[in-house]
Amino acid sequence: MADSALLQRTELPRPNVSLADARIIFNDFYGFSGEIQELGSQQDRNFLIDTGDERLVLKVMRAEYPQHELDAQNRAMDHLRALDIGLRIPEPVAALTGEFIPQIEINGEYYWVRLLSFLDGQPLTRQKYLSPEVVAAFGDVVARVATGLKEFRHEGLDRELQWDLRRAGPVALHLLKSVTDQKQRDRIAKAMIMAVKRLQPLASELRIQPIHHDITDDNVVATPDASGRLTPDGVIDFGDVLYGWLVADLAVTCAALLHHADGDPFFILPAIKAFHARYPLNEAELKALWPLIVARAGVLVASSEQQLSIDPDNDYVLGNIEHERTIFEVATSAPYPLMEAAILEAASALPDEPEVTIVHPLLPALQPADVRLTDLTVTSPDLPRDSWADQEIDWKLLARAAMETGVASTRYGEYRLSYTKPLSPTPPATFALHIDVCLPGGTEAFAPFDATIVLDGHHLILSSPEVSLHLDGIDCSLEDGASVKAGDPIGAVAGAAGGVGGLRIQLCRDPDLVPPLFAKPQQSAIWSRICPSPSRLLGVGVDAPAPVSQELLDRRRKNFAKPQKNYYSEPPQIERGWKEHLFDVNGRAYLDMVNNVTILGHGHPRLADAVGRQWAMLNTNSRFHYAAVAEFSERLASLAPDGLDTVFLVNSGSEAVDLALRLAWAHSGHRNILSLLEAYHGWTVASDAVSTSIADNPRALETRPDWVHPVLSPNTYRGKHRGEGSTAAYVEAVAEKIAEIEKQGGHLGGFIAESVYGNAGGIPLPPNYLSQVYELVRQHGGLCIADEVQVGYGRLGHHFWGFEQQGVVPDVITVAKGMGNGQPLGAVITRREIADSLEKEGYFFSSSGGSPVSCVVGMTVLDIMRDENLQQNARDVGDHLKARLEALGQRFPIVGAVHGMGLYLGLEFVRDRDTLEPATEETAAICDRLLDLGVIMQPTGDHLNVLKIKPPLCVARESADFFVEMLEKVLSDGW
Incomplete structure (x- = not known):
């Protein structure tokens, strides 16, 4: 039982000290004056003073705490600062008397006071999201402090403290008397009993040393990095420093992190990994960590409830209690075997599990060759369109597969698309920890190993010391508690003989656990150890192959050209799409908000059908005579303004821009081209030459050929001239550039611009900018090219073409991307005489541009755009x-x-x-x-x-x- 003095301390209220009292202390004992405010604390009073030159923290503590304990806190800070552990640590400040911990009388009571330097920065308590990097930084901070304190010695470290996790059980049970909610009291008591039970056999192997014991999101201070992300770099509040279990220091931190975890207990694993990398834990400590986290959570909730009962106006406790309740909920939501394995795995200390012993087949009447397997993954051909959204699709496909031989099975370990959740901020549980079998009703089942029968309604469990077998769909012929030997009959598959029956099969290594049927992807590796595959029970391999996303990424990086980048440093492997949704191989749905190529959306069945029909008939090049190229060219011309009646078909926007520039050269007889700064037009030699975006090419501004003449970017938001009244200034910049070209004896060939500043971020051009620039360009003999590759084709909603927003008609339109919905397809639309100018350079040919398939794609896209508005x-x-x-x-x-x-x-x-x-x-x-x-x-x-x-x-x-x-x-x- 905990010491009575310790338990009495848990009932102490905060010191009765006001702001006015604090002002007197600052002035009379330390000689400071300035602006004062109170900081939060559970049992102390803390005040911050800003003197104008520096900021300091006054701590007022009850006299019941021995002075040598407070001195240990000061000396611990001095010790760590002297070691320079790479963290900011407060510095104790002496009173005018020279004392560091004077005792003073306030309002008839005696208190200890201490003054410390204030660390600039922010605590992370109110920061709801913490990145994995920040979580890892927490673990590293704890390890740095623990390493630094390892050799520290002081008599004040031997102390009785309610937060000492070595005493968590009796302290929590003492505090529970203040918890008025009976249900919550029972939950805390049960959690504490289970935690202590798991800790007891490990306690002798848990190392004891000086520890901070309170490195929480309240007691670290953080400063922003380059991305604005707050990163811990200082530690405050050494009020709980003591001799304690080393691993308890990490447990306190991990518990504090859980209210940032959004319900996922695996959230803390980066902290554990980082701590272990700097200060390795032994096996017992790793196994004790989760029970200690649960114990800390229980003590936190019970202590807050108790403190509010004696100090109901404590804003600090009131502000934290919801966090602490969240910590308790997350800590008690995860099974001990799951978290123990996850922690061991994070520390690279997870041992191999022995293979489950199967003595007798569960269903010996089944012939392995007769079992048909379903495919419910993201790449399944049996899940066309949005059939995955049908809640009964798993059983429908299972029944259909069983029609062949009478027996069909789902696969263990597959990430099921049928369990995906579009528009979900968290990944759903998609990893199957079981198998479902469709088979004839009345099929006899036998015990695969020696076990005890456990009946829970229609749920049958065969429990053994090694593993438990969970079965749904068996009419059991035995009584609850009966013992069976391997090979003994246990019942038959429910359903009439000759009819169809269903059986669900799952293994679990923990006899006390009722496992989930599905695991979240980030937890699947650990859950699959706890719930191994039951496929051997059927004598047939029914496990799904694991995704090999990293292997594929390595192969991509080995053989695919490095300049062809992919999104994200650790990209999800996307293998399916539907409308505006994409799905990775783990069944995670993503909302695609960036894909302007797939204008109709992903997986459009009407487009897929049209492409399939055309591929089955003909696909060749546009030198052949076939209907599709004439029909599609006609439709494209009809979409353009009057006079733009001639179409070239190519494969991409880059090719379209390249061709448009050649048309300008051929028609004008001159090569000088004006382009805008901050613009992007493509990757071919010519289209790249007129691209000036330094985001796409950091050397763009220094590597333009001499025929390219960039002009001032008409960026009305952050450009040289801002706002709608900037048109004249930007037009004048174009006029000056033309004059410069002609002064050097040159002549203008053309001007190219995105009709809306697409790559710069969708910035609209200044009002009437294009009309005035087009007029200038035409006066000097050049052609006006509207690059509509990104912004045209209905994307603006209010206009089909981007140039319509400016009220102009270009000489040449380039278009691609959305017009093919992902099929390589681009076009140039112009006037007949401009197109004919190219004849002077010979004929033009694009091998796949205008192919029958591409033309059918293009027309079907237009049909769908029209029909679906x-x-x-x-x-x-x-x-x-x-x-x-x-x-x-x-x-x-x-x-x-x-x-x-x-x-x-x-x-x-x-x-x-x-x-x-x-x-x-x-x-x-x-x-x-x-x-x-x-x-x-x-x-x-x-x-x-x-x-x-x-x-x-x-x-x-x-x-x-x-x-x-x-x-x-x-x-x-x-x-």
């Missing part, structure tokens, strides 16, 4: 989305502006709205965090500080709202 959807959903994004700008200073229209939007992040300093690192971190929350998003712009928001035009309003809600969550909770 996708341009109208782009306008309606786009306007709604822009309004919601603009509303975020009212709340979050990092939001600088929302550019664009329809479904081509750019959300620009800045560190300062006056200087417009780009928030480049923050934008990258925000995109990574959005991926965690199920949203595909990428940065754009020369500073990579703009979210390029250009989803498929079929995106639903619900999906747009989900995107905004997840973005709001990131901006609110952190990244």
Whole structure:
């Protein structure tokens, strides 16, 4: 039983000290004056003073705490600062008397007082989200402090403290008398009893040393890194320093982290891994860690309830109690075997599990050759379109497969697409820890090993010391508690003889655990150890192969050209799409908010059918005579303004721009081309030459050929001239560039610009900019090229072509991307005389441009856009989305502006709205965090500080709202 003095201390209220009292102490005992405010504490009083030159913290403690314990705290800080452990540590400050811990009388009571230097920075308690890197930093901080204190000695470390996890059981039980909710009291008591029970056989092997014992999100201070992410770099509040279990120091930190975990106990694993890397734990300590975390959670909740009963106005406790209740909920939600294995695995100390002993087949009447397997994964050909959304699809496919031989089985270990959840911020449990078998009713079942029968309604368990077998669908012929030997009959599959029956089979190594049927992907490796595959019970291999995403990525990096980048440093393996959703091989659904190539959405059945029919008939090149090329060319010409009646068909936007430049050269007879700074037009030699975006090519501005003449970027948000009144200044810059060319004896061949500043973030051009620039260019003999590859084809919603927003008609239009919905397809639309100019250079030919398949794709895309009103959807959903994004700008200073229209939007992040300093690192971190929350998003712009928001035009309003809600969550909770 804990010492009575210790238990009495748990009932002490905070010192009766006011702000006025603190002011007197600062003045009379330390000689400081300034602005004072109270800081939170559970049993002390803490005050912060700002003298103008420095900030200091006054701690007022009850006299019941011995002075030598307080002195140990000061000396521990001195010790760590002297070691220079790479962390900021407070420094004790002496009173005017020279004492570091004077005792003073306040309001008729005696208290100890201490003054410490204040560490600038922020605690992380209110930061809802902590990245894995920050979680790991917590673990490293604890290890640094524990390593530094290892050789520290002081008599004040031998102390009785309610927070000492060696005494957690009796302390918690004493505190429980203050918990008025009987159900909650019982839950805490049960949790503490289980934790102590698991700790007892390990206690003798847990090392004891000086520990801080309170390195929590309240007691570290953090400063922002380059991305604005707060990273721990200082430790405060040494009030709980004592001789204690080394692993308890880490347990306290891990428990504190759980209220940031969003319900996932695996969230703490980076901290454990980082601690273990710096200060290795032994096996017993690793096994004790989770019970200690549970014990800490129980003590926290019980202590807060008890403190509020004696000090109901304690704002510090009131502010933390919900966090502590969350910590307790997460800590008690995870089974001990799961967390013990996860912790051992994080420390690379997980032993191999022995194979389960199977003596007799469960269903000997089954012939392995007769078992048909279903495929319920993301790559299954049996899940076309959105059939995965059918809640009965698993059993439907199982029954269909059983029609062949009478027996079919699902596969253990497959990530089922049928359990995906679109528009979910957390990955769903998709990993199957069981198998379902469809087989004739009445099929006899036999015990595969010696076991005891456990009946729970229709649920049958065969329990043995090694493993338990969980069965649903057996009419058991035995009584609860009966013993069976391997090979004994246990019953038959429910259902009439000759009819269809269903059987669910699952193994579990823990006899006290009722395992889940599915595991979340991040927990699947550990759960599969606890619930091994039951396939051997059937005598047939029914396990799904594990995804090999990392192996595939390694192969990509080995053989695929490095300049052809992929999104994200650790990209999900995407193998299926539907509308605006993408699915990785783990069954995780992502909202695709960046894919302007797939304009119709992913997996459109009408397009797939049209392509299949055409491939089955003919696919060749456009030199042959066939209907599709004439029909598609005609339809494209009809979409362009009057006079633009001639079409070239190519494979991509880069080829389209390249061809457009050749047309300008051929028609004008001159090579000088004007292009805009910050623009991107493609990757071919010519299209890259007129691209000036330094985000795409850091050397773009120094490597342009002499025929390219970049002009001032008409960026009305962060350009040289800002706002709608900047048109004249930007047009004048074009006029000056033309004059410069002609002064050097040259002549203008053409001008190329995106009709909306797409790659810069969807920024609209200044009003009437193109009309005035086009007039200038034509006056000097050049052609006007509108690059509509990204912004055209209905994406703006309010206009089919981007140039319509400026009220102009170009001489040449380039288009690609969305017009093929992912099929390589591009086009140049121009006037007949311009197209004919190319004849002077010979004929033009694109091997696949205008092929029958490409033309059918192009026409089907246009049909679907018309029939499904996708341009109208782009306008309606786009306007709604822009309004919601603009509303975020009212709340979050990092939001600088929302550019664009329809479904081509750019959300620009800045560190300062006056200087417009780009928030480049923050934008990258925000995109990574959005991926965690199920949203595909990428940065754009020369500073990579703009979210390029250009989803498929079929995106639903619900999906747009989900995107905004997840973005709001990131901006609110952190990244």
